[in-house]
Amino acid sequence: MAHKRGIRLTRADRIFHASVNASLLAILAILVVPIWSTITLSFRPNDFIGSALDGMLLAPWRWSTAAYEALLGHRAFLTSVFNSFRIFCQGVATALFLTVPLAYMLSIKTLPGRKLLYGLVLVPYLFNVGLVPNYLLVTKLGLVNTLAAVYMPGAISVYNTLIMKSFFEGIPEELKESARIDGASELTVLLRIILPLSKPILLTIGLYYGVHFWNDFFNAMLYINDNKLQPLPILLRNILLSSGMNEYVEVNAFGEAPIAAIKAASVFLAAIPMLAAYPFIQKYFVKGTMLGSVKG
Amino acid sequence: MKAATGELKSRLARHKSVYLLASVSLAYFLLFKYVPIWNAQIAFRDFQALDGVLRSPWVGLKNFSDFVNSYYFWELIRNTVFYSVFKMLFSVPAAIFLSVALYECRIFVLRKSVQTLAYLPHFLSWVIMYAILLAILSPSNGILNDIIKLLGGEPVPFLTDAKAFPWIVLLSDTWKEMGWSAIIFLAALIGIDPSLFEAATVEGASAWQRVFKITLPSIRPVIVMVVLLRLGTILDAGFNQIFMLYSLPVYSVADIIDTWIYRQGILEFRFGLATAVGLFKGVFGLALIAISNRLIRKYTDSGLY
Numbered sequence: 077m078a079h080k081r082g083i084r085l086t087r088a089d090r091i092f093h094a095s096v097n098a099s100l101l102a103i104l105a106i107l108v109v110p111i112w113s114t115i116t117l118s119f120r121p122n123d124f125i126g127s128a129l130d131g132m133l134l135a136p137w138r139w140s141t142a143a144y145e146a147l148l149g150h151r152a153f154l155t156s157v158f159n160s161f162r163i164f165c166q167g168v169a170t171a172l173f174l175t176v177p178l179a180y181m182l183s184i185k186t187l188p189g190r191k192l193l194y195g196l197v198l199v200p201y202l203f204n205v206g207l208v209p210n211y212l213l214v215t216k217l218g219l220v221n222t223l224a225a226v227y228m229p230g231a232i233s234v235y236n237t238l239i240m241k242s243f244f245e246g247i248p249e250e251l252k253e254s255a256r257i258d259g260a261s262e263l264t265v266l267l268r269i270i271l272p273l274s275k276p277i278l279l280t281i282g283l284y285y286g287v288h289f290w291n292d293f294f295n296a297m298l299y300i301n302d303n304k305l306q307p308l309p310i311l312l313r314n315i316l317l318s319s320g321m322n323e324y325v326e327v328n329a330f331g332e333a334p335i336a337a338i339k340a341a342s343v344f345l346a347a348i349p350m351l352a353a354y355p356f357i358q359k360y361f362v363k364g365t366m367l368g369s370v371k372g
Numbered sequence: 373m374k375a376a377t378g379e380l381k382s383r384l385a386r387h388k389s390v391y392l393l394a395s396v397s398l399a400y401f402l403l404f405k406y407v408p409i410w411n412a413q414i415a416f417r418d419f420q421a422l423d424g425v426l427r428s429p430w431v432g433l434k435n436f437s438d439f440v441n442s443y444y445f446w447e448l449i450r451n452t453v454f455y456s457v458f459k460m461l462f463s464v465p466a467a468i469f470l471s472v473a474l475y476e477c478r479i480f481v482l483r484k485s486v487q488t489l490a491y492l493p494h495f496l497s498w499v500i501m502y503a504i505l506l507a508i509l510s511p512s513n514g515i516l517n518d519i520i521k522l523l524g525g526e527p528v529p530f531l532t533d534a535k536a537f538p539w540i541v542l543l544s545d546t547w548k549e550m551g552w553s554a555i556i557f558l559a560a561l562i563g564i565d566p567s568l569f570e571a572a573t574v575e576g577a578s579a580w581q582r583v584f585k586i587t588l589p590s591i592r593p594v595i596v597m598v599v600l601l602r603l604g605t606i607l608d609a610g611f612n613q614i615f616m617l618y619s620l621p622v623y624s625v626a627d628i629i630d631t632w633i634y635r636q637g638i639l640e641f642r643f644g645l646a647t648a649v650g651l652f653k654g655v656f657g658l659a660l661i662a663i664s665n666r667l668i669r670k671y672t673d674s675g676l677y
Contacts, residue, residue, distance in 0.1 A: 092579035096476045100486050103470060106547070107489040113515050114507040127518040128507070178397035181390050188383050193398075200405035203658045206650020207630075208637040209411035212425070213404070232401060262389040291497030294612065298638065309499045313616075316502055336506075336513055343503035350495050358488065 118143055118340035122333060142333035143341035152303075152311060153342070159223065160290060160308040164349075167227030167289035168282050171236075175281065179237045180266055183244035201234035214299060225299035226307065227289050236281045243277040244270060276360045283357050287350060308346050315342050415648040421641075428644075435648035444632065452628040455541060455609035460602045462546045463553055468595065470550055471557035472587060476579070490551025498616040505531070505544060505617070537622040545613060553598070560594040561587065593672040600671075604664035607653045629653055 085093075109132075116132050121140035124131065147153045181187065182194055210229060219225040247270060255265050271278070293309035300306060316339055333341075410425075415435055417428040439445060470490065477483040493501070508514050509530040517527040530536040568586050577585065611630040618626035629649060637646025 086578060088578040088580060092583075093476070093478065096473050097479060097482060099469070099473050100477055100482050103473070104482070104486050104489065107486070107493075107551075109515070110504050110508050110547070111489075114504045117507050117513070127521070128513050128515045129518050129522075131513075132515065174397045174400050177394040178401070181394040181397075184387070184390060186383065187387050187390060188380060196398075197401065200401075200409065202661055203409070204650075204654045205408050205412040206647065206654060207633050208643050208647040208650060209408035209414070211638065212411050212414075212643070213407050229404060231404070232397065262387070262393055266393065287495050291495075291499070293497065293499055294615075309497060312499045312503075316499065316506070336510070339503055340507060343500045347496060347500055351492075354492065354495065355488070358491065 114340050115344060118337050118344050120334055120337045122337075124334070140333070140337075143337035144345070146333050146338060147342055147345060152306075155304060156306050156308045156311040157345075159305055160346075163223050163226050163292075163307055164286055164290050166223065167231070168286045170227060171231045171233075171285040171289075172278065172282055174232050175237050175240060175285075176266070176271075176278075178232065179240035180244055180270060182237070182241045185245075197234055197237065211298060220299050221302045221305060223300075223305060223307075226292055226295045229295060230285075230288060230292075233285070233288075236284055240274075240277055240281055243274060247273055279357055280360045283353070283360075290350065312342050312346055315339055412647055412651050412654075414644055415651045417644055419643040419647070421643075431644070435644045436652065438645055439649050439652065444627070447624065448627060448629050448632050451625065452607055452609045452630075454538070455614070455628060456602070456606045458538075458542050459545050459610070460599065462542050463549055464595070464598060464602070466546050466550045467553035468557055468588075468591075471554040471561060472583060474554070474558060475561045475587070476583070487551070490554065492551070493548040494552035496548070498612040501544060501548060501613070502616045505540065509540065531617060532619055532621045534622050534625045537618075537625055541610075541613060541617065541626070544617075545610065556598065557591055557594060560591040564590045596671050597668050600664040600668050604661040605657065606660060607657055 113128065113132050116134060116139075117128070119136075119139035119141065120131055120134070120143075121138065122142060124134070178197070182190065182197065184190065187193075214220070214225055214229060219228060251269055251273075252265050255269055260268070291309060292307075293313055296307050296310050297313075300310070318335075414425055414428060416430060416432060417425075418431045418434075419425070419428045470486075474483055474487060477486075496504075506514065508516050511517050511527040511529045514530075516530070520527060528536060530540055564587065568590075569582060572582050572586055607629060609628040609630070611628070611634070614626055614628055614631050615634070618631065630653075633646045633649050633653075636642045636649070
């Protein structure tokens with residue numbers, strides 16, 4: 077590297093690069109150790125004796141999948157996974173269906189009343205009245221004990237709308253104008269010209285919504301008390317907060333694996349869909365986030 | 373004048389389909405964002421579920437004075453401000469450090485793996501974070517306590533210990549959000565003009581001098597903006613995190629405005645009181661955002677709205 081540039085690295089520069097690399101290695105360790113310890117904990121066999129440190133270094137051929145078998149063979153767990161999956165799909169579809177037209181409308185600079193509409197969207201974002209007024213609305217609408225109660229209150233995020241609006245504004249005006257001159261309706265412009273060019277932003281915003289709905293336990297805790305409709309985070313929370321085998325019936329029903337392994341395995345399973353989608357979408361969200369942060 | 377209205381009419385007609393297209397979203401928006409604002413009037417009423425919003429009797433500012441005079445008022449304000457200010461003091465420098473280190477790193481594999489792993493925790497919920505924290509902090513089988521035992525100490529129940537709890541909150545938040553917060557600084561770093569570095573190298577500046585004389589000053593506007601934006605949300609101390617981690621033994625150091633609103637409103641059915649506290653927070657937050665936006669306009673060249 078130094079030779080290529082034709083400049084010799086001084087001693088101070090070498091120390092600099094060594095400390096940069098050492099810092100990043102330390103950060104890497106700080107990131108890896110907690111995740112690794114949770115993963116190995118989930119594979120810990122029932123007859124394991126030793127400290128957590130030993131457990132982290134346990135050879136993979138001694139790992140036990142009892143915790144996973146117990147969870148995946150348990151009806152309550154599978155039901156909650158299914159509920160979360162439905163919330164995810166319905167939620168992302170609803171959120172994009174509502175967010176895209178709003179963002180598109182705000183992105184049209186010649187639109188009469190654009191300032192007014194922009195203000196209308198911004199006010200609730202800047203002025204948050206809090207939990208109870210929203211709670212009264214959702215209960216009044218009869219959404220209690222429906223999956224919609226989990227995603228409907230957050231189906232338009234103003235932040236996401238503004239990011240999407242910035243993206244739409246970046247699409248060259250000539251493309252839209254030429255279609256309009258050819259007599260295309262606004263719907264056609266949106267569907268045929270804007271959306272095909274907007275795949276990165278649709279994926280990014282879809283991911284934001286999806287992660288939010290998949291992770292949400294608060295709305296589910298507020299509005300869902302029917303056990304059959306419980307999403308995964310609620311079940312996880314119940315499993316995690318039970319400290320002993322007998323305290324929580326659901327945990328007791330899981331059988332042969334250590335309770336700590338059950339806890340770790342359940343969150344690992346809950347994180348898998350996200351971990352699977354993550355590398356695929358990573359390149360988009362960095363772009364999307366930068367766009368949102370630079371333009372607002 | 374006539375020409376102007378005529379022009380407006382034709383512009384409206386031309387955009388009719390846009391309004392139509394967005395009408396469902398706008399209806400949703402009015403229902404889910406503006407009806408709650410309307411409902412917030414129960415902060416000034418003695419809300420009775422059977423009477424509904426409009427027929428509950430007015431009580432003026434009673435709910436507000438109940439909150440301000442309550443035993444918990446200063447404790448809640450103190451905890452809330454403490455957590456949001458210290459979360460900022462922990463995570464902003466950490467994010468700046470991480471982004472500069474990533475920017476300066478010449479080993480592609482190292483840079484890429486740190487980046488990938490550092491963004492990841494942002495997407496994990498606090499339910500999952502709680503399980504990870506248990507694996508580290510649990511008195512019976514957590515790693516940290518294992519190390520303490522190895523060194524001959526007594527295991528510490530970190531999550532139920534009032535001294536340890538604030539540290540756990542601050543450090544776990546930093547761990548989770550450090551990478552995500554670094555993205556914006558990295559974006560700013562990539563935008564630095566490379567000729568600055570070349571000139572500095574020719575002049576004989578060391579790598580350390582480049583960081584402190586060029587890199588950090590170049591991203592100062594972004595740092596100022598991030599700090600001011602965080603100040604605008606000073607009363608949001610992170611409900612999900614506290615709610616997931618706290619328990620009765622640590623209420624005095626853990627309880628923040630949002631967790632208190634939840635317990636009073638949803639668990640104790642004191643809707644009027646909880647709404648008043650929410651409104652107090654909303655009005656205060658609005659003022660803070662207005663101030664921070666004004667400061668951002670003053671110190672950098674962009675605004676929030």
